[in-house]
Amino acid sequence: MELSVDRERCVGAGMCVLGVPEVFDQDAEDGRVLVLDAEPPPGRRASVRLAAGVCPAGAITVRE
Amino acid sequence: MHHHTPPPHPEPVTLPVNRTEGCPFDPPAELARLREERPLTRLRYPDGHMGWLATGHSVVREILADRRFSSRQELLHSPIMDLGELPPAMVGDLTGIDAPEHTRYRRLLIGSFTVRRMRALTERVEQITTEHLDAMEREGPTADLVEAYARPVPALMICELLGVPYADRELFQDHAATLLTQSADEQERDTALTALHEYLRNLVLAKHTEPTDDLLSDLTAADLTDEELTGIGSLLLVAGLDTTANMIAHGTFALLSNPDQLAALRADPDLADQAVEELMRYLTIADPGVRAALEDVELDGQLIRAGECVTLSLQAANRDPSRFPDPDTLDLRRKATGHLGFGHGIHQCLGQQLARVEMRVAIPALLARFPSLRLAVAPEDVPMRAATNIYGVERLPVTWAPVTWDEGEADGAQRRP
Numbered sequence: 001m002e003l004s005v006d007r008e009r010c011v012g013a014g015m016c017v018l019g020v021p022e023v024f025d026q027d028a029e030d031g032r033v034l035v036l037d038a039e040p041p042p043g044r045r046a047s048v049r050l051a052a053g054v055c056p057a058g059a060i061t062v063r064e
Numbered sequence: 065m066h067h068h069t070p071p072p073h074p075e076p077v078t079l080p081v082n083r084t085e086g087c088p089f090d091p092p093a094e095l096a097r098l099r100e101e102r103p104l105t106r107l108r109y110p111d112g113h114m115g116w117l118a119t120g121h122s123v124v125r126e127i128l129a130d131r132r133f134s135s136r137q138e139l140l141h142s143p144i145m146d147l148g149e150l151p152p153a154m155v156g157d158l159t160g161i162d163a164p165e166h167t168r169y170r171r172l173l174i175g176s177f178t179v180r181r182m183r184a185l186t187e188r189v190e191q192i193t194t195e196h197l198d199a200m201e202r203e204g205p206t207a208d209l210v211e212a213y214a215r216p217v218p219a220l221m222i223c224e225l226l227g228v229p230y231a232d233r234e235l236f237q238d239h240a241a242t243l244l245t246q247s248a249d250e251q252e253r254d255t256a257l258t259a260l261h262e263y264l265r266n267l268v269l270a271k272h273t274e275p276t277d278d279l280l281s282d283l284t285a286a287d288l289t290d291e292e293l294t295g296i297g298s299l300l301l302v303a304g305l306d307t308t309a310n311m312i313a314h315g316t317f318a319l320l321s322n323p324d325q326l327a328a329l330r331a332d333p334d335l336a337d338q339a340v341e342e343l344m345r346y347l348t349i350a351d352p353g354v355r356a357a358l359e360d361v362e363l364d365g366q367l368i369r370a371g372e373c374v375t376l377s378l379q380a381a382n383r384d385p386s387r388f389p390d391p392d393t394l395d396l397r398r399k400a401t402g403h404l405g406f407g408h409g410i411h412q413c414l415g416q417q418l419a420r421v422e423m424r425v426a427i428p429a430l431l432a433r434f435p436s437l438r439l440a441v442a443p444e445d446v447p448m449r450a451a452t453n454i455y456g457v458e459r460l461p462v463t464w465a466p467v468t469w470d471e472g473e474a475d476g477a478q479r480r481p
Contacts, residue, residue, distance in 0.1 A: 012174025
């Protein structure tokens with residue numbers, strides 16, 4: 001799984017952090033997405049896909 | 065370019081707004097029929113505009129995420145009443161503008177509403193809920209849950225966060241309510257907005273001279289005019305006062321009306337996060353959304369022409385059986401993630417993580433404090449809000465008096481201990 005985020009698109013809703021805090025965080029200053037783990041382990045990939053799916057700004061891309 | 069003729073349209077509809085009597089939690093029944101037949105259909109707006117109504121989860125979501133659809137207020141038509149030509153959004157009103165203007169404001173704010181920062185407020189929400197539950201207990205064993213609990217808890221939180229003195233609430237609370245009332249005429253809205261802005265403008269000036277530890281003070285250092293900051297402050301205050309308050313009260317009403325779900329939540333506090341998402345889906349109190357097409361857009365096999373408005377029924381989308389099986393059942397254990405209760409797209413609720421923390425704390429704390437909590441009136445006598453952008457109860461009379469023989473089950477299961 002290849003995970004990338006577009007911080008220009010991010011609107012800081014926090015849905016990804018809510019769903020998978022092990023993989024996503026928000027920058028303490030600007031509130032936008034940060035990736036903590038760009039190669040999430042197999043057991044976490046389903047929730048990463050879900051997080052990408054619910055991102056309101058389409059800022060998360062997952063390639064497999 | 066496609067040149068095929070779109071299929072003939074059925075007769076345009078008007079937006080269904082009447083709920084079935086005795087079903088205070090369900091959307092107008094007509095929406096389900098429309099969603100099944102044509103999740104994107106022609107809608108006749110009260111001002112004569114001919115646009116669209118979207119009721120299916122996937123099409124609503126798609127439009128909210130599509131930047132070819134605009135939120136600019138001056139392009140919109142109300143599906144509820146004839147408001148004439150709408151003016152552009154007030155300066156600082158994020159909800160009625162598009163990128164890049166929207167991006168600029170939103171980016172100044174999101175750092176203050178992150179998951180982490182909102183969760184750090186948990187303890188403060190717990191203190192405030194405890195204080196209000198204590199007061200209810202002292203003055204009980206009956207209360208109007210709205211007045212005693214659901215309204216003040218989020219109001220105190222948004223006031224503290226923004227740096228608005230809660231003691232001034234007489235100066236802004238009623239005006240905030242007027243702005244969300246659909247039946248308010250133009251003059252009433254103008255009066256409310258002017259008064260609210262006047263209040264915030266003075267506050268912003270005070271924050272310049274005497275900054276305090278709060279969001280409005282922080283924002284005085286940002287690249288914003290006082291007019292912009294006044295507008296942003298007004299929006300955040302209104303949004304914080306009347307949204308979560310309705311979720312707490314209406315959510316409690318929904319739980320009291322679904323005893324099995326209430327019991328499940330009482331039995332398993334770990335269910336609270338899921339319960340909040342499911343209540344957001346099931347109740348969808350902020351509805352509908354409206355967008356205007358900036359160019360011709362082909363969607364769902366239909367052609368939406370530039371300038372046409374689409375009304376997005378979030379409540380219909382959140383009851384779409386193709387997305388949520390058995391959608392009309394409140395099921396706290398379901399995976400409700402992906403609901404559109406906070407919207408979707410770049411305008412998705414800025415305060416959603418604050419709302420989650422407030423609901424997550426306030427609803428379970430209420431249930432834990434009063435194990436015998438129940439309605440003090442018949443469910444059909446709970447007054448529902450009408451003609452407002454945020455649905456909910458006007459009042460929620462509750463009691464936690466010991467259950468008497470008269471009220472108890474015939475087998476005495478609820479008998480006084």
